[in-house]
Amino acid sequence: MATDNTDPTAEFRRNQSWLYDSKAGGYVRKTAVGLLILIIAAFVLFPLYWMIVTALKSTAEIQQIPPTLFPEQFSLEGFRLVVESSLESSGYDGFVESTFGVEISSAINIDxxxxxxxxxxxxxxxxxxxxxxxxxxxxxxxxxxxxxxxxxxxxxxxxxxxxxxxxxxxxxxxxxxxxxxxxxxxxxxxxxxxxxxxxxxxxxxxxxxxxxxxxxxxxxxxxxxxxxxxxxxxxxxxxxxxxxxxxxxxxxxxxxxxxxxxxxxxxxxxxxxxxxxxxxxxxxxxxxxxxxxxxxxxxxxxxxxxxxxxxxxxxxxxxxx
CATH class of the missing domain: 1.10.3720.10 (MetI-like)
Structure with a gap:
């Protein structure tokens, strides 16, 4: 028959509220709650993380299989295309070119x-x-x-x-x-x-x-x-x-x-x-x-x-x- 020193359930059988009353039970509860919070946070925040990471990748890296969880080389190509498209669609491309000498040419026409x-x-x-x-x-x-x-x-x-x-x-x-x-x-x-x-x-x-x-x-x-x-x-x-x-x-x-x-x-x-x-x-x-x-x-x-x-x-x- 197993003794209390070798039986991991001995303390629980002596005290049915072990999970709530003992210090070890407190550690178990805190660990379980912490893991649950981490899982929920990962589930909620991962789409946001993936959106940010995708915005910082180049088109070639996005098409890689398997996909990379972190950009191998940071690229602001997506932001540049969005800004250029907006400036060109709203008619400010001429002002930017004459003022800053930056040529605006975008294949996307979205303001x-x-x-x-x-x-x-x-x-x-x-x-x-x-x-x-x-x-x-x-x-x-x-x-x-x-x-x-x-x-x-x-x-x-x-x-x-x-x-x-x-x-x-x-x-x-x-x-x-x-x-x-x-x-x-x-x-x-x-x-x-x-x-x-x-x-x-x-x-x-x-x-x-x-x-x-x-x-x-x-x-x-x-x-x-x-x-x-x-x-x-x-x-x-x-x-x-x-x-x-x-x-x-x-x-x-x-x-x-x-x-x-x-x-x-x-x-x-x-x-x-x-x-x-x-x-x-x-x-x-x-x-x-x-x-x-x-x-x-x-x-x-x-x-x-x-x-x-x-x-x-x-x-x-x-x-x-």
């Missing part, structure tokens, strides 16, 4: 900078529209009682469960009837309407827990309902409003189906614009990766600046009185 500007216009407009509509609706739903309120909230929640493609045909008919086909305003209206229900649910939680004493104090100071909402409540809801705006902004920035259907190449936003770099068997993947990195820079800079407001808006939620 990546114009796509970024178009996406910023659409995403900012949709975010503002969703926040304005959603905040006003959520304040009414939180502070007023009326028949059908529960049903309305349920319908708003259910609307978030429908995929965008399910309403593609009626949306296309509506946009065509309004004469907004191939305009950025069409996307702003669609994206704003799609994200407004989420804003309603997020902001309603904030307004439900907003201290009544502050509202009553504003009424004592003879503030109207609108003045109380605009000058008292909205400034205190800044973090939740920013979180709502970021959500709407990111949805509009990344949405592909509506942008691909309703816009032509000249007014294209970033997602359908990146598809134009993919050309079957002749695709230059270093160019695609470089373009993806370039279009990600404005969003990453913005999110890095307002990240703390986003986290506070989602986790803080309400004010405790």
């Amino acid at each position: 990546i900078l114009g796509m970024i500007v178009n996406s910023l216009k659409v995403a900012i407009g949709a975010g503002v529209l969703a926040v304005v509509l959603g905040t006003g609706a959520s304040y009414v739903l939180s502070r007023r009682e009326f028949r059908g309120k529960t049903v309305l909230m349920s319908l708003l929640l259910a609307s978030l469960m429908f995929p965008g493609t399910a309403i593609m045909v009626p949306e296309w008919e509506l946009i065509s009837t309004l004469g907004l086909f191939n305009t950025h305003l069409a996307l702003i209206l669609i994206y704003g309407a799609m994200t407004a229900p989420f804003v309603v649910w997020l902001m309603k939680g904030f307004f439900d827990d907003f201290p009544d004493s502050i509202v009553e104090a504003s009424r004592i100071d003879q503030c109207t309902s609108f003045e109380t909402f605009w000058y008292v409540i909205v400034p205190m809801a800044r973090n939740s409003l920013i979180a709502s705006f970021i959500f709407a902004f990111l949805l509009a920035w990344n949405e592909l189906v509506f942008a691909l259907t309703l816009l032509d190449n000249q007014n294209s936003t970033v997602p359908p614009g990146l598809l134009t770099f993919v050309q079957g068997f002749n695709t230059q993947w270093n160019v695609v990766a470089a373009a993806s990195i370039i279009v990600s820079v404005p969003v990453l800079i913005g999110l890095a600046y307002i990240q703390r407001y986003f986290v506070q808006g989602l986790t803080g939620g309400a004010i405790k009185g």
Whole structure:
């Protein structure tokens, strides 16, 4: 019969909670959690790593089999082609050649900078529209009682469960009837309407827990309902409003189906614009990766600046009185 010194399960049989109570069990749990975190991080971050590595490879190295996990020789060919294409497409190639003496000649005719500007216009407009509509609706739903309120909230929640493609045909008919086909305003209206229900649910939680004493104090100071909402409540809801705006902004920035259907190449936003770099068997993947990195820079800079407001808006939620 094995003794305690040779039986690795002896301590566990003596103490069934060994995994949680003993020091050795603590090491096992920390090791398991650490390995799980590493696996998840690798799964999430590897596509980002591969995009960066691909952008720094030459076309010849990308076509090597087996592929290299790290560039054998760094190349900025992809970034050069993207920048030259954008300068030539936007008409600035002559200015660059006359000013810096650099000849611009690109076989690709894609204005990546114009796509970024178009996406910023659409995403900012949709975010503002969703926040304005959603905040006003959520304040009414939180502070007023009326028949059908529960049903309305349920319908708003259910609307978030429908995929965008399910309403593609009626949306296309509506946009065509309004004469907004191939305009950025069409996307702003669609994206704003799609994200407004989420804003309603997020902001309603904030307004439900907003201290009544502050509202009553504003009424004592003879503030109207609108003045109380605009000058008292909205400034205190800044973090939740920013979180709502970021959500709407990111949805509009990344949405592909509506942008691909309703816009032509000249007014294209970033997602359908990146598809134009993919050309079957002749695709230059270093160019695609470089373009993806370039279009990600404005969003990453913005999110890095307002990240703390986003986290506070989602986790803080309400004010405790």
